[in-house]
Structure formats: structure tokens, C-alpha cells
Amino acid sequence: MAELTKESSHVAQEESPAPKPPKTPKPSETPAPPAQELGTPTVIVDNLHIVYKVYGAATDAQKGNAANALMRVLRRQGRPQMKEVHAVKGVSFVARHGEAIGIVGRNGSGKSTLLRAIAGLLPPHKGAVYTDGQPSLLGVNAALMKELTGERNIVLGCYAMGMSPNELREKYDEIVDFSGIGEFVQFPMSTYSSGMGARLRFAISSAKTHDVLLIDEALATGDREFKKRSQKRIKQMRESAGTVFLVAHNLDVIEETCSRVIWLHKGKIKMDGDPTEVLAAYNKA
């Protein structure tokens, strides 16, 4: 906690749930590029808490046999395997039109959870997320089936994102071209190399235009050339989208694409502001 700088004012302290004086977000405390006018808010996150229930996360000592399980039922104790994880603990910020916000933090710091909450996919335990339009997560992976051909997966993925058959027909060739997998599109995805799979997934999920776009580790794989192409695509999306959130472990990507960086640590905002400043502090930590 020693490193907590003045930016810690963004962290709603758990010990003081009393309504603390809210402040105008994106205050001038960060030397933001003067060219950037304050746009209209697109996403407001207000003292957000997310609590997960995790099953099967018992430690060895808690694991028992059937008899123990029966005793627990008789004593009306909960399942020890069911653990609550407080993944996001009181995060508040305002995102505005035209911003590209990078979210950094160690594994398990709540980055992906925060994105899902902004997308409206995880209900807040406390607090609220207000959005303009429907933020969409750039992640279609869960809908795809590796036993199926690339062709079928493109169709499936596009429909899963809510495209109409017309939109699909328009985008189909573009997706195949962008992914650059060529004739492999007729083979099952299980035969793809990991890079090819990642390229196809990115091509599918970036085919749709969004108001608020949330990108979770989309650029982790792929060769150099594809990385360049996908960064260009993200820039385009940022221009058309309004607000882009980007989670990545690759800090170069964040530095190149983002205009603001939020550093999450153990579910709280540790720092929020100009990319170079925040990333420098993050690298030191």
C-alpha cells in the first residue's frame, strides 16, 4: 500500500462504505494530452463490486470423502468446494468518447472480470455500471467448436455475435481474407496451428462494429505480420467504436494503442492516467 499515490482516490475504500464525495472523473491530476477534449461519457463504473462463486476450489485439507459430505449436509454446512471470490472491489471510473483505455495488472487482478461486468455479462454484487448502448466483448471463442470446419465456425461465430444472414454474406469473404488461413478454412479447426486458430478467432470477432468495444487478450498470438494487421484493425475499430477497452499482458500493445491506462491490483484501481506514466510505475512494481 506504500505505493499508493494520489491516484488512489479512485479506489473506493471498502472500510468506508459511506458515500464519499464523488468527484468529476478524469480529473486534471493526470497530465492528459491537451488535445483530448473531454468527450461525453460512454461507460460509467460506480463503486463496482463483483463476487464470484467458484466450485471445486477446495484445498486438500477440505476435500473429504462421501461420509464427510454427508455430515456436512446433516450439519447444514455449505460445501467447502464453494468459494466466494471477491474479484473486483469497489472500482469507479468514467470512460469517455474517443478514449482507448488499456487495463493492466497481474494475473488474477480482476481485469477480465471488470471487462465482463462492463459488458453486462456479470451482474454487480454492489455498485453499478452505466453504459451508452451495448458494450460488446471481442471474444467469440466460446461459441466456436474445434471439431467443425473453419467455414462452419465463421457462420456460427457471426450468428453468435448477432449478425443477420445478410451481414454474414457481406462479411464472410472479408473474414477469410483477413485471417489469411486460405484453404484451411475447409478443414476442422482442431487441425489448425495455434496461430491459425487465433487469427481466425480474431478475424471473426472483429468483423462486427460496436459502440463500446472490450478486447481481452486478443493480440497474444499470431505472427508479426498478423499482429500489425490486427493493430490496424483495432485502430479502425477505435475510430468507429467510440470507446475501446483493451486488456493485454503485452505492454507494447497497450502503449501503442491506448490513450489512458488503468492499473488494477487485487481488484482495486491502483493507478489511472496517462499511459507512459502508469506503465512506468507498473514496470517498477
Place this chain on the structure above:
Amino acid sequence: MSQPDSAVADAQAGGGAPESMAALAARHGLRRAIARPTLPAYLRQLWTRRHFILTYATSRNVSKYSESALGQLWQVLTPLLNAAVYWLMFGVILGQSKHIDNYPAFLITGVMVFTFTQRTVISGAKSVSSNLSLIRALHFPRASLPLAYAVQELQQLAWSMGVLVALILVTREPITWLWLLIPVSLALQMIFNIGASLFMARVGAFVRDTNQLLPFITRTWLYASGVFYSITERTANLPQVLRWALEFNPAAAYIEFMRDLLIYQRFPERWAWITCVFWAVFALIVGFWYFWRAEERYGRG
């Protein structure tokens, strides 16, 4: 410790009266990300997702058998083998065929019709809990999942029906104009299945032991539904109320309806029509309403 800082921040921001986040959101017309749509809006959303539902169902069916050597042939083989096992057990070993004319046709009709409902309900109960990653990644009306699973079972049934019709013809039952009512019977059953699986999808999403328990419940249901025996004959000595309850059982009603059309060659009685239509409408309304009520809570954990 954040108090002084935020005071500084406020001062820097212009020193005006602090505006709460909620008020700021309201001023710019932002809405809370999670809110359950009204039922009509939900139905409209579901309708726009029809392509996804169909594609998801087909894709699951294709990928299901992609690992096996015989591939899609299993769609035909599975119902055929099922019928063979039951015929061996109940027709040959237990000798039910002495009591019932054309026992193979009687049995296979029962098995296929019951399996359709049983499989839809069991897979519906898993549809939400086994797709958590999808629910946590994309926006869509969650009822798409149990619906897709029901459509998948309907596609499987198409093969089973082919097998069934072939076997009925082999056992020398004639083709009659009553066969035109087969789609009606299947449609009613499908509507019932959708309602039941929507209901079970919500139960299965929040009560994690459902999937362990369900096979026993459906097996009990199987034995009570007159798949292997004729309810009217077997229950002649039972009290009227019990017989009535057994025949009002939706699975038994859909089975008897189909047997009327395929085997007995008679137009189903008014009582059978009422039961089948009642269960379809009742299950659909209750199942849909019950599922929709928890829409924003699916995927929470």
C-alpha cells in the same frame, strides 16, 4: 485516506458541487448494463437470434459424431440399437409380446416418443450450466441455449422417425391418411419439450445436483409412461384416480397419441387431444416465464 485526495480532485475539477456517478449517468442518458428486458422485448430478441439457434443446434449435431468412425450414421444407429435392446428385454425375455399385438411396433413407438422428451429435458437441464463460458462472453437471450438444444434433439428425432416408419412398414401396418397427423403430434410434443427444458434449464443452472438426479427421475417417468406395457390393460385393477393420473402424464399422452396414428389406425379421442394440447400450452407458458424471470442471473456462478 482517500477523502483528502478526492477533495483535491474536486477542487481541481472546478470546485462545483460534486455530482454523483448515478446523476452523471442519468444526465448523459446512460443505462445500467444489466437489466432484464420485458417479456415481449425478450421474445423479439429471441426471434432475431433464430439463425444462431438453428446453426448452433446443427453444429452441435455435426460435431457430436465427428470423432467416431461411422460419423453421422450413428444418428440412425442409436435409435435402432435402442429399440433392439428394449425389444430383447421386454419382448423376448419378459414376454410382453404375448399380451400386445404387434409388440415391436408398439414398443418402438413408445421408446422413440419417450426418448425425444427425455433427451430434450436432460440436455435442457445442462444447457445453461455447461455453456457458462459462452454466457460470460457474449450477449444473447439465454433462452437461445435450451431452445438450441431442443432443436438439436428434434433434428435427431427426424432420423429416429425415419427408422420408426420403416419398422412400422416392415411389421405390415398400413399407411393411412392418419399419418398426416404425425407432424401435429410431434409439434405438440416439441412445444411441451421446449417448455419443460426451459424450466429445467433454470433449475439446472442454479441447483447443481440436478444433473446427477435427473437420470433417475426420467427413468421412473419412463417406467410410469406405458412405454413397455399398455396402461389401460395393466392398470385395470387400480383405483380410477391413479389410472387417470397415469394417463394424464404428458409422456404417456404423446405416446398413446402416436400409437393411435401409427398402429391402432384410429383418430385420437377428444380426451387425448385435450391432454396433449393442454400440456404443450401449459409447459410452454410456465417454462418460458420461469426461465425469463432469472434471465439476468445466468452465468453468475
